[in-house]
Amino acid sequence: MELSERKKRxxxxxxxxxIATAEPVGSKALAEKIGCSSATIRNEMSELTGMGYLEQPHxxxxxxxxxxxxxxxxxxxxERQKLSEAEAxxxxxxxxxxxxxxxKLMAEVGQLTSAMTQYPAYALTMKPPVAVKRFDFIYVDxxxxxVVALLTDNTVKNKLVHLPFxxxxxxxxxxxxxxxANFTGVTDREITESIIRSTERAAGDTYGLVxxxxxxxMECLAAARTAPMQVAGTxxxxxQPEFRDPDKAHALMSFxxxxxxxMDDLPxxxxxxxxxxxxxxxxxxxxxxxxxxxVMASYDAGDGMRGYIxxxxxxxxxxxxxxxxLSYIAAGLSRLLAGTDAPEGLxxxxxxxxxxxxx
Amino acid sequence: MELSERKKRxxxxxxxxxIATAEPVGSKALAEKIGCSSATIRNEMSELTGMGYLEQPHxxxxxxxxxxxxxxxxxxxxERQKLSEAEAxxxxxxxxxxxxxxxKLMAEVGQLTSAMTQYPAYALTMKPPVAVKRFDFIYVDxxxxxVVALLTDNTVKNKLVHLPFxxxxxxxxxxxxxxxANFTGVTDREITESIIRSTERAAGDTYGLVxxxxxxxMECLAAARTAPMQVAGTxxxxxQPEFRDPDKAHALMSFxxxxxxxMDDLPxxxxxxxxxxxxxxxxxxxxxxxxxxxVMASYDAGDGMRGYIxxxxxxxxxxxxxxxxLSYIAAGLSRLLAGTDAPEGLxxxxxxxxxxxxx
DNA sequence: TCTAGCACTCTTTTCCCTCGAGTGCTAATT
DNA sequence: AATTAGCACTCGAGGGAAAAGAGTGCTAGA
Numbered sequence: 001m002e003l004s005e006r007k008k009r010x011x012x013x014x015x016x017x018x019i020a021t022a023e024p025v026g027s028k029a030l031a032e033k034i035g036c037s038s039a040t041i042r043n044e045m046s047e048l049t050g051m052g053y054l055e056q057p058h059x060x061x062x063x064x065x066x067x068x069x070x071x072x073x074x075x076x077x078x079e080r081q082k083l084s085e086a087e088a089x090x091x092x093x094x095x096x097x098x099x100x101x102x103x104k105l106m107a108e109v110g111q112l113t114s115a116m117t118q119y120p121a122y123a124l125t126m127k128p129p130v131a132v133k134r135f136d137f138i139y140v141d142x143x144x145x146x147v148v149a150l151l152t153d154n155t156v157k158n159k160l161v162h163l164p165f166x167x168x169x170x171x172x173x174x175x176x177x178x179x180x181a182n183f184t185g186v187t188d189r190e191i192t193e194s195i196i197r198s199t200e201r202a203a204g205d206t207y208g209l210v211x212x213x214x215x216x217x218m219e220c221l222a223a224a225r226t227a228p229m230q231v232a233g234t235x236x237x238x239x240q241p242e243f244r245d246p247d248k249a250h251a252l253m254s255f256x257x258x259x260x261x262x263m264d265d266l267p268x269x270x271x272x273x274x275x276x277x278x279x280x281x282x283x284x285x286x287x288x289x290x291x292x293x294x295v296m297a298s299y300d301a302g303d304g305m306r307g308y309i310x311x312x313x314x315x316x317x318x319x320x321x322x323x324x325x326l327s328y329i330a331a332g333l334s335r336l337l338a339g340t341d342a343p344e345g346l347x348x349x350x351x352x353x354x355x356x357x358x359x
Numbered sequence: 360m361e362l363s364e365r366k367k368r369x370x371x372x373x374x375x376x377x378i379a380t381a382e383p384v385g386s387k388a389l390a391e392k393i394g395c396s397s398a399t400i401r402n403e404m405s406e407l408t409g410m411g412y413l414e415q416p417h418x419x420x421x422x423x424x425x426x427x428x429x430x431x432x433x434x435x436x437x438e439r440q441k442l443s444e445a446e447a448x449x450x451x452x453x454x455x456x457x458x459x460x461x462x463k464l465m466a467e468v469g470q471l472t473s474a475m476t477q478y479p480a481y482a483l484t485m486k487p488p489v490a491v492k493r494f495d496f497i498y499v500d501x502x503x504x505x506v507v508a509l510l511t512d513n514t515v516k517n518k519l520v521h522l523p524f525x526x527x528x529x530x531x532x533x534x535x536x537x538x539x540a541n542f543t544g545v546t547d548r549e550i551t552e553s554i555i556r557s558t559e560r561a562a563g564d565t566y567g568l569v570x571x572x573x574x575x576x577m578e579c580l581a582a583a584r585t586a587p588m589q590v591a592g593t594x595x596x597x598x599q600p601e602f603r604d605p606d607k608a609h610a611l612m613s614f615x616x617x618x619x620x621x622m623d624d625l626p627x628x629x630x631x632x633x634x635x636x637x638x639x640x641x642x643x644x645x646x647x648x649x650x651x652x653x654v655m656a657s658y659d660a661g662d663g664m665r666g667y668i669x670x671x672x673x674x675x676x677x678x679x680x681x682x683x684x685l686s687y688i689a690a691g692l693s694r695l696l697a698g699t700d701a702p703e704g705l706x707x708x709x710x711x712x713x714x715x716x717x718x
Numbered sequence: 719t720c721t722a723g724c725a726c727t728c729t730t731t732t733c734c735c736t737c738g739a740g741t742g743c744t745a746a747t748t
Numbered sequence: 749a750a751t752t753a754g755c756a757c758t759c760g761a762g763g764g765a766a767a768a769g770a771g772t773g774c775t776a777g778a
Contacts, residue, residue: 740757
């Protein structure tokens with residue numbers, strides 16, 4: 001059943017006001033904004049409460065949005081914000097310093113997101129399986145050589161190997177071709193015992209080195225696929241009134257700090273068509289998040305990689321502002337990492353869309 | 360002026376009790392432990408207060424140690440604890456998984472320290488300046504080559520260079536020898552414009568690539584010297600009664616989270632002969648730490664590198680327990696990274712020393 | 719259908735009182 | 749001279765009761 005226009009306006013006003021003040025909102029305060037008397041508002045609010053969009057902390061307090069109310073707000077009612085010039089500039093400037101190492105970049109993006117939104121934030125990149133494209137073995141001295149592996153995602157890994165015995169330049173060269181023959185083009189799962197064995201048999205007197213380099217290879221491939229989850233700004237939580245209770249704050253903060261726990265709660269189902277996903281309170285899987293909301297944006301990290309940035313906050317979160325900021329940052333990352341300009345189709349539209357008239 | 364034996368025992372008992380309970384301690388509670396009447400204790404405590412070792416929150420409360428009292432406690436009075444078998448085993452097990460990458464190791468050490476002590480912890484390694492030992496250029500295809508730099512600290516850095524034009528294998532080889540001639544053995548500060556210029560002149564038709572590789576080189580050297588500061592477990596603060604006030608907690612947590620700020624407060628003056636340093640409340644430089652204490656231990660990270668691990672907590676901190684744990688972890692790290700067994704001379708002694716008889 | 723008015727509900731704030739832990743001092747005791 | 753027992757005093761913490769205030773629900777009238 002569709003809500004009347006006025007009910008929508010009332011619900012929007014309640015959510016906006018509650019987001020801003022964290023105080024239950026009463027009928028009198030809304031009377032002006034909506035343009036009818038408080039009694040009328042009371043009737044309408046009473047109905048909204050009955051329908052499950054609002055809640056009453058107790059009989060004689062104002063109304064507070066229920067998760068369902070937030071959901072409607074997020075889906076239909078909220079104003080799509082545009083970033084201010086200053087905010088957009090700040091983000092662009094931060095992202096402009098291209099950072100070579102993906103992990104450091106993620107850490108910075110996490111911090112940036114947290115700083116912009118004033119909520120704890122996380123950032124990560126999911127990588128598809130990779131393989132080694134080519135190996136190069138560099139002979140340093142009789143006891144030392146370097147293995148350089150160029151991966152399919154165009155990152156380069158290396159390892160310095162120190163030996164307790166001497167080798168010749170030629171032995172290293174042999175090893176080199178052997179690895180190029182047997183260990184290129186395979187993902188970490190495809191490296192089996194039997195490949196290692198047969199390579200060892202072919203290696204002649206350097207067979208002892210095969211295991212070393214093979215395990216290095218597997219490490220590289222595994223490391224390349226495990227996503228380094230970056231979390232930043234957890235302490236921001238403490239500035240939110242709902243976390244003035246240190247026990248609650250502690251519980252949620254430890255949960256957030258543990259990236260692996262947070263990761264379990266990530267993208268089981270889909271992102272919206274605009275690359276955004278909002279999960280509100282009880283919609284979250286993790287018990288620790290039942291009173292919190294998560295806003296998440298995805299971006300194209302190039303080469304088939306998908307990245308996610310997100311923000312955790314109280315259900316009374318500034319969804320509109322956060323969504324705008326995340327979209328903008330995600331779009332920036334897509335551009336930076338993948339060179340695509342509107343990876344999600346709507347990111348930019350969202351960001352650039354003129355704000356609705358409001359007052 | 361030296362304190363009487365009994366005053367020392369009283370001060371010790373006050374500190375121990377306050378550390379354990381966070382409650383001001385009164386004369387009656389101490390009477391049993393010390394073995395004389397509460398009136399006597401009151402007299403003694405009154406004198407200790409006059410001397411500045413104790414403080415009274417208000418007239419009719421018990422006594423609380425002053426920073427000066429903590430200082431005396433740390434310097435002379437406190438029991439040197441030995442770790443339990445279980446604790447030592449836990450630390451050893453964690454450290455045993457040798458981690459190749461120093462940054463990841465530091466992150467894990469930070470988490471370990473925080474988990475063991477129940478306080479926020481940080482870990483970092485200071486590196487001496489490094490230079491490049493040798494360059495190797497790997498020709499991949501006409502538009503691509505890899506630069507591999509072996510640094511004096513035996514780490515290997517690399518960079519994949521993509522060109523908008525084609526190069527020949529020979530040009531890369533030439534560049535390789537050029538860099539080996541001009542850019543090895545110099546630290547980041549010693550790379551001047553003039554070296555770059557003269558290399559460019561010598562480079563012939565590949566002069567355009569010199570700048571790219573030179574800047575990569577400088578990045579490597581700079582990155583190798585900047586210490587990656589790892590902070591872990593900030594949310595532990597919230598379990599301390601003195602940080603039940605969310606504003607205080609927030610202020611300190613944001614300070615700690617910002618590694619660079621914390622770093623400024625690090626080792627201006629020395630560590631004690633046992634590799635430990637304790638700074639209590641107002642002794643700290645940073646304003647944010649005036650109500651907190653920092654316990655820090657240093658370790659030998661090999662190759663002239665020095666590392667530091669530390670713990671931040673309320674002035675009412677379990678100095679004795681934390682010191683023991685930090686010492687043990689630091690000793691373990693020294694062994695792991697430098698292969699030295701008792702780098703600070705006293706670390707092991709401290710750890711292995713039998714506890715004083717107490718009780 | 720909206721509004722004005724009013725009685726009612728429930729939380730929050732304030733104030734005051736009591737309770738108790740702990741002190742400081744004095745006088746007695748060792 | 750040092751220690752102890754005793755006692756009056758101080759000050760914060762805890763617990764209601766009462767008042768204040770905000771908001772509701774309902775009814776009657778426009």
